[in-house]
Amino acid sequence: MAATARPRIVVLGAGFAGLRAIRILSRGGQRVLWVDGRNYHTFLPLLYQVATAGLEPQAIAYPTRSFLRRRPGVDFRLARIVGGDAGARTLLTGDGEQIAYEYLLVATGGAAADFGIPGVRAHAFNLYDVEDARALRNHALELLERAAVTPDSPARRALLTFVIVGGGPTGVETAGALAEFRRHVVPSDYPSIPPEQLRIVLVEARDAVLGTFASSLQLRARRDLEHFGIEIRLGASVARVGPEGVDLAGGEHLAAGTVVWAAGIRAADVAGRLGLPTGRSGRIRVASTLEVVDHPGVFAAGDVALVEGAEGLPQVAQVAIQGGSHAAENILRAIAGRPLESFRYRDKGAMATIGRSRAIAEIGRLRLSGPLAWWAWLLLHLVMLIGFRNRLVVLIDWAWNYVTYDRGLRAIIGPDRAAGENYASWETR
Ligand SMILES: Cc1cc2nc3c(=O)[nH]c(=O)nc-3n(C[C@H](O)[C@H](O)[C@H](O)COP(=O)(O)OP(=O)(O)OC[C@H]3O[C@@H](n4cnc5c(N)ncnc54)[C@H](O)[C@@H]3O)c2cc1C
Known part of the structure; x- marks a missing residue:
């Protein structure tokens, strides 16, 4: 197939980095081709709320073309990139088309890492995509339906057991949201299921949850999780995941109908197929200017x-x-023949929420926990969401949830799993 006309700049990825780069490059008057395998930006930090029936998928997805309405120099191409030739300065799409570039920004993000542990890809859910979240939500709701008509037995208890692997923010937030679902939704929707039979186990290989936070905040988070009735297994490594649950390294078996994998991150697969140098976890090696080592432009x-x-x-x-902003500025500098500048990250702090009125936040030397941190978390996520409609929808859902204790989005809609249709970003990222 013939190569398309050479666009000056290609930005690959419509995540946080790509979105910010597009803003800067279009302001700089450049002609840009923006490429992503999806036609929307996904706000990954709220994915767990889609998975636990707190938000609808559309609330955290923002169409790329809406973003381009007032950015005439930028074209969008819906294409999954499967390879590239760094010498010829081309990308290869899944349809066999070549996209040429003079300047390229790769911003294809990460994917879940299974560390080669048997069964993870086949049997655990991960959270990297709205489809992942929807698949997990549908699965959990289906198991609750089955449990509701299964007499009390070890089999029913396994259906009602959720094992979440990984005590970082994603694992903790997912566990907390499930605990809220158990407390506020199960009694009204599934009267035949005693809520305490829904078991939530958080497995973490290290000796603390939220290990990147100050130890006082880690302890606070742990207490909050325990308050919500979440079983925490620290220092526990997963040796195998199977259709019937998880085997821990010491030999213990946790029978579970649902395993959520929130334990590791690597670069999305495409990073290793572009002919660029890669390092730890398959990530692309860049200099302090964010320019790829030995690949000018x-x-x-x-x-x-x-x-x-x-x-x-x-x-x-x-x-x-x-980083997206800095890389775009450096592309503009390179085009203007000016020297590139080094990237300096300004740490604005970190936050994690555990559940209603419980969160932790670390901003410089300031450490917050409890309701204040929780409100700060809500506000920050609303502000960061892309698109006014999405902010409004999320605000309404959260307000509804806060006042009624209800989680409104419990319809099982999506691929017919009984017919063998399924989806997981294990295969696509
Ligand atoms: C569940 C979850 C919760 C998180 N929570 C938080 C949080 O609370 N706070 C926080 O700061 N960070 C959080 N993170 C991390 C944060 O979301 C990431 O650091 C951030 O999204 C990285 O941005 P990015 O632009 O590098 O990549 P991404 O946002 O992942 O975007 C990558 C884009 O590249 C596209 N892409 C990938 N491969 C291809 C291909 N082959 N062809 C075409 N397009 C491709 C994808 O479709 C995607 O649009 C969370 C991450 C996850 C998964």
């Missing part, structure tokens, strides 16, 4: 980038936003 930012001298930067939204 090619940049990477966000979760996919491994920055020389700053390898410990966390894979979080702020790093991606600031």
Whole structure:
């Protein structure tokens, strides 16, 4: 197939880094081709709320073309990139088309890492995509339906057991949201299921949950999780995941109908197929300017980038936003023939929520927990969401949830799993 006309700049990825880069490049008057395998930006931090019936998927997805309405220099292409030739400066789409670039920003984000543990990909749910979240929600609701008509037995208890692997923010937030579902929804919707039979186990290989926070906040989070009736297994590694649950390294078996994998991150697969140098977890190696090592004019930012001298930067939204912005500024500098500048991350703090009125936040030396941290968390996430409609929808859902204790989105809609249809980003990222 013939190569398309050469666009000057290609931005690959419509996540936090790509979105911010598009803003800067279009303001800089550049002609840009923006490519993503989906036609929307996903607000990943709220994915767990979609998975636990707190938000509808559309509330956290924002169409890329809406973002481009007032950005005439930018074109969008819906295409999954499957490879690339860094020497020829081209990308290859899943349809076999080549996209040429003079400047490239790779911002394809991360994906769940299974660390080669048997059964994880086949039997655990991960959370990297709205389809993942919807699949997990449908699965959980289906198991509750089955449990509701199954007499009390070990089989019913297994149906009602959720094992969440990974005590970072995603694991903790998912466990907390499930606990709220158990407390406020199960008694009214499933009167035949005693809520205490729904078991939530959080498995973490290290000796603390939310290990990147100050130890006082870790302890607070742990107490809050226990208050919500979540079983915490610290220092426990998963050896295998099967259709019937999880085997821990010591030999213990946790019978569970649902296993959620929130334990590791690697670069999305495409990072290793572009002909660019990669390092730890398959991430693209970039210099402090975010330019790819030995590839002038090619940049990477966000979760996919491994920055020389700053390898410990966390894979979080702020790093991606600031990195996307910086890479775009450096592309503009390169086009203007000016020297590139080094990226300096400004740490704005970190937050995690555990449940209603319970959250922790660490902003510089300020440490918050309880209701104040929770309200701060709500406000920050509302402000960060892309699109006025999405903010409004989320605000209404949260207000409804706060006042009624209800979670409104419990319809099982989506691929017919009984017919073998399924979806998971294990296969696509
Ligand atoms: C469940 C979850 C919860 C999180 N919670 C928080 C939080 O509370 N706070 C926080 O700061 N961070 C959080 N993070 C991390 C944060 O979301 C990431 O650091 C951030 O999204 C990284 O931005 P990015 O632009 O690098 O990549 P992403 O936002 O992941 O975007 C990557 C884009 O690339 C596209 N793409 C990938 N491969 C291809 C391909 N082959 N072809 C075409 N397009 C492709 C994807 O479709 C996607 O649109 C969370 C992450 C997850 C998964």
